[in-house]
Amino acid sequence: MKTVAYLLILVHSVIHFMGFFKAFNFLEFKAITQPISKTSGIFWLTCSVLFVISLILFELQFKYWWIFILLAIITSQVLIISVWQDAKFGTILNVIIFIFGLLAFSDQQFTDMVRSERASMLSGSDQKAKQNPISTLPEPVQKLLEKTGVDSSTEIQTVYLTQSAQIKMKPEQDDWYSATADQYYVSYPPSFHWSIEMKMNPVMPVRGRDKFENGKGEMQIKLFSAIPVVNVQDNSKVDEATLQRFLAEISWFPSAARNEYINWEKLDDRSARATMTYNGTTGTGTFHFDNEGNFEKFTAMRYYESGENAEKKRWTVKALAHKEFNGFILPYILEASWLLDDDEWTWLKLDIDHLEYNVKSNKKHK
Structure with a gap:
């Protein structure tokens, strides 16, 4: 599941990166027929970077990685709505990535609970029984x-x-x-x-x-x-x-x-x-x-x-x-x-x- 999630996020990131290329006329991106302004193109690039950063921070076990994936999903969905006719199926990817992110967040919360409870238990372990x-x-x-x-x-x-x-x-x-x-x-x-x-x-x-x-x-x-x-x-x-x-x-x-x-x-x-x-x-x-x-x-x-x-x-x-x-x-x-x-x-x-x-x-x- 983790591998599948990574691949979906990377693919989604690449798609948004292509939107940036289209906005600045670096290449032709036929999947989107509607024009993308340069200002909007910056947001397409930002979204791509946010997806990649979220993966890196997740691997590094940074506690607040989920903020970046959530910002990436929100930004992505706003951009998809702006070119809805061409990009509407990207919403499915965002929903799947959101679900994966939610499960990963739940796993992190469970791990944090385990860590905290163990630290509390071990803190009193220097006592000796009769x-x-x-x-x-x-x-x-x-x-x-x-x-x-x-x-x-x-x-x-x-x-x-x-x-x-x-x-x-x-x-x-x-x-x-x-x-x-x-x-x-x-x-x-x-x-x-x-x-x-x-x-x-x-x-x-x-x-x-x-x-x-x-x-x-x-x-x-x-x-x-x-x-x-x-x-x-x-x-x-x-x-x-x-x-x-x-x-x-x-x-x-x-x-x-x-x-x-x-x-x-x-x-x-x-x-x-x-x-x-x-x-x-x-x-x-x-x-x-x-x-x-x-x-x-x-x-x-x-x-x-x-x-x-x-x-x-x-x-x-x-x-x-x-x-x-x-x-x-x-x-x-x-x-x-x-x-x-x-x-x-x-x-x-x-x-x-x-x-x-x-x-x-x-x-x-x-």
Whole structure:
């Protein structure tokens, strides 16, 4: 879509440039039979330049590039009206370019929102949680920390990671959608910010953002970064479900298992139940480990939807492979599933491409 938009704008720019040539008799422009004055010709040139400048500024990510494309479209349309009989079809180009510009502006606004929210979240990441001694944790959790490489001196305040994903939106869906995402976590106060880009088909991009902060969860999904598909906040069910997601994902920063906002209960030699409470929101889930102490899976009864009649379903995050990141042995290939009507529906396949700790500022924003 971006390439098509660029080509249309460049073609439109060239057409306006030809109008300037006609006005000054530099060449014959047969597409327009009506005369163009030299004064008008200057505006044809100005319009051409505005289209080119808008492209350059867009590529440079200049915040106010949209002003130039809007001025170019307005100028172009005024000039088209002045030679309407010959140039009326140029209006179609202006409408298409306006739509592309509007979508690009929406994408920029989404990116700015992500950047701002992440900056706010990371600004408070220098706080430290009260932590329980490792010796007071259930044996399976102690074994996990030993296996991953966490000890009493380990301090992980923030996490940054990137993900490659395959997603199914509905149980009856056959094909997987490809997606890329990146995510920040803060160990204390417990929070995360996840941004994803997904293409449902070559011309239909989707952007989404989930976050958990101050004990509250939010979910937002937009088609073309502009058309809301999901926008949920101030919902106690989403708060709990998002907290449970944070809890499950401490498998990527297991030192958080020591934080006092998590209470542990040993179930057997290979599992322990975790209950997390923060700022009035509480969620529970069970961590399962293999014989060596590696994280194997996380299971929880979690709200499947956010509506008034939403019910809790069994949610499972399973680790399929582990490898070393920054000296710690962590899961990096995972899948998530829901148990719906006695059928296990795997809706997410996830690979961790990159992970680092104690990042204090935005490394990138999707």
